[in-house]
Each structure stands twice: as structure tokens, then as C-alpha cells.
Amino acid sequence: MGRITVRRPVLRLSTSGARGRRPDTLAVEEPLEIRVAGKPLTITMRTPGDDFDLVAGFLAAEGVIASAEDLASMRYCADTDEQNVLDVDLAAGVPAPDDSMTRAFATTSACGVCGKSSIEALRSDRPYEVAADPVRLTPDVLAALPERLRERQRVFDRTGGLHAAGLFDAEGTLLALREDVGRHNAVDKVVGWALREGLLPLAGRVLMVSGRASFELTQKAMQAGIPVLAAVSAPSSLAVDLAADAGMTLVGFLRGETMNVYAGAERIAG
Structure with missing residues (x-):
């Protein structure tokens, strides 16, 4: 797991005229590329840690998996020194995401589906009532x-x-x-x-x-x-x-x- 926080220098000012430099602790933001059977699916910007939970939750929200039994394995890719690429193997019989689901862009808090048509689409794809x-x-x-x-x-x-x-x-x-x-x-x-x-x-x-x-x-x-x-x-x-x-x-x-x-x-x- 990568670092969750880092230290960076900051200039601290106040309206009284006081000035001072000091280190400040920041939350780390790094990309995580999610692959399914070696094929890139999406990139999300995240804080390192609990990456397996993150990927499992993302795939569940996208309707790719419905239970832990749908996951055969999850692992960080061995071809990179950074733990910023995670590859998922689905269980036998679980269909892989098709090309329409592939997201070759960074996922942000503003992404996702929107509009009343999205609600209509979700009505027919609700796993639980x-x-x-x-x-x-x-x-x-x-x-x-x-x-x-x-x-x-x-x-x-x-x-x-x-x-x-x-x-x-x-x-x-x-x-x-x-x-x-x-x-x-x-x-x-x-x-x-x-x-x-x-x-x-x-x-x-x-x-x-x-x-x-x-x-x-x-x-x-x-x-x-x-x-x-x-x-x-x-x-x-x-x-x-x-x-x-x-x-x-x-x-x-x-x-x-x-x-x-x-x-x-x-x-x-x-």
C-alpha cells in the first residue's frame, strides 16, 4: 500500500501581518488503473489504501459482479513498481465488461450517469428491492x-x-x-x-x-x-x-x- 499522507511546505499568512513557513500534511491522491483480465477498464483518482475494497465496490456498482464468488482474484500488476494498477480476474461464467463500459479517462466525483433517462435505465437493473x-x-x-x-x-x-x-x-x-x-x-x-x-x-x-x-x-x-x-x-x-x-x-x-x-x-x- 502506498503512502496515505505526505508533507509539503506551506507559507502561512494572517490578516495581522504574521507570516511563517512550515510543513503541512496533505492527503495523497494517486491514479489507480483498474483492469479486468488484463484489459484496462477505467482509471480513478484515489487515496491509496483499501484498493481491493475500492475495486470490488466499483465493479458491484457497475453491475459487473454481484457477490464475492464472482471474483476469482485481484492483484497488483507485477509489471509496474507502483501499486497503481490492479488486475481483476472474474470467476468462470461471469461475463467480462464489454467495450461500451471501458472508460479510458479519469473517474472523478463529477462522473457517472445523469438525467431522468438514467433513472429509467436503473429500474430494470436493480439487484435488490x-x-x-x-x-x-x-x-x-x-x-x-x-x-x-x-x-x-x-x-x-x-x-x-x-x-x-x-x-x-x-x-x-x-x-x-x-x-x-x-x-x-x-x-x-x-x-x-x-x-x-x-x-x-x-x-x-x-x-x-x-x-x-x-x-x-x-x-x-x-x-x-x-x-x-x-x-x-x-x-x-x-x-x-x-x-x-x-x-x-x-x-x-x-x-x-x-x-x-x-x-x-x-x-x-x-
Whole structure:
């Protein structure tokens, strides 16, 4: 695994006129090329660490795999000195991604499908029916999640520059947490961990993210069978549309004792 943080010199200024130079700790951002059977599929910019979880979660979100049994092996490529190329072999009988899925460009938090037509396309390709999930949550449990997420963000404490995604149960117990420069990567790492542990679908679980709730994050949660997505910031309009269509609960602006419930309010007790 590569370095998660690096030190860089910085000039620190203040309005009082004070000036000083000092080293600052930054979160590392490096490319990861994902290959399937030796064939490049995509490149994503990520923070090194939990790369196998990241790739498994990404492939699950793209519909390439549905369980750990669909993965024959994952390994860093031996033809490179850097651990920035990861090759996946799929199990026998699992079809490889076709050329239309190949992404010869860097994946960012702004990438992915968008538009109402995307929701229509996802309707016919949902591995789990989250609308039937009977989980119920109290506002008190939800209100406690941001702080429980924040207190476990070890790399954020050192850099201030990472997103986090945490998986919780209905009582607010943290089950898994991952950090990354990309919020979509952090979610993929959590989902990939769950897939490799044989935990999909993630029925009765809550996905808490440290930033906003985008369409892409909502789609990743839906593909993993997660009924509740909560975010400390705002959702996008398309995220709300997808959550409502899929029967998910979407909570935004989860800060302190207040929150906005944009979809699936029936799961919130009281």
C-alpha cells in the first residue's frame, strides 16, 4: 500500500501581518488503473489504501459482479513498481465488461450517469428491492451519526482533506468506515468491503457520507441494497428523484439536532 499522507511546505499568512513557513500534511491522491483480465477498464483518482475494497465496490456498482464468488482474484500488476494498477480476474461464467463500459479517462466525483433517462435505465437493473426494507430509525440515532463518523476519521484529522463513508446499523453502531479524496471512492470501499465479507445486500443499514448526496452515491447505495442514505450536506435534485423512485430514505443537512428528509420519511419513527 502506498503512502496515505505526505508533507509539503506551506507559507502561512494572517490578516495581522504574521507570516511563517512550515510543513503541512496533505492527503495523497494517486491514479489507480483498474483492469479486468488484463484489459484496462477505467482509471480513478484515489487515496491509496483499501484498493481491493475500492475495486470490488466499483465493479458491484457497475453491475459487473454481484457477490464475492464472482471474483476469482485481484492483484497488483507485477509489471509496474507502483501499486497503481490492479488486475481483476472474474470467476468462470461471469461475463467480462464489454467495450461500451471501458472508460479510458479519469473517474472523478463529477462522473457517472445523469438525467431522468438514467433513472429509467436503473429500474430494470436493480439487484435488490430496497423499497421493501422494513428498517425504522429514530431522529436521535440519525443525529448521532455525523459525530460517530467524524471521530473515526483518522486521516482527516491529519490532513483535513478526505471524504468519509460509514456503514451503520439501525441502532447507530458503526460497522465499517473508509476515507478517500473522492467521496465516490469512499463509498465504493465500504461497499467493496461488505461484498468481500459476503454481506450484500446491506438490508437494514444506513450509509452516512461526509459531503453531499449526489446521484452517483445514491445509485451506489441502491445497488448495494442500502435502504437509507444520510449526508451532512445537500442532496442533488436527481439524487432525490432516484431515492424516491427506488423506495430509499434520503436524509440531508444532517447536522446537530436537525435534518431534512427528502425521500422515504416513513422509515423515520415519530
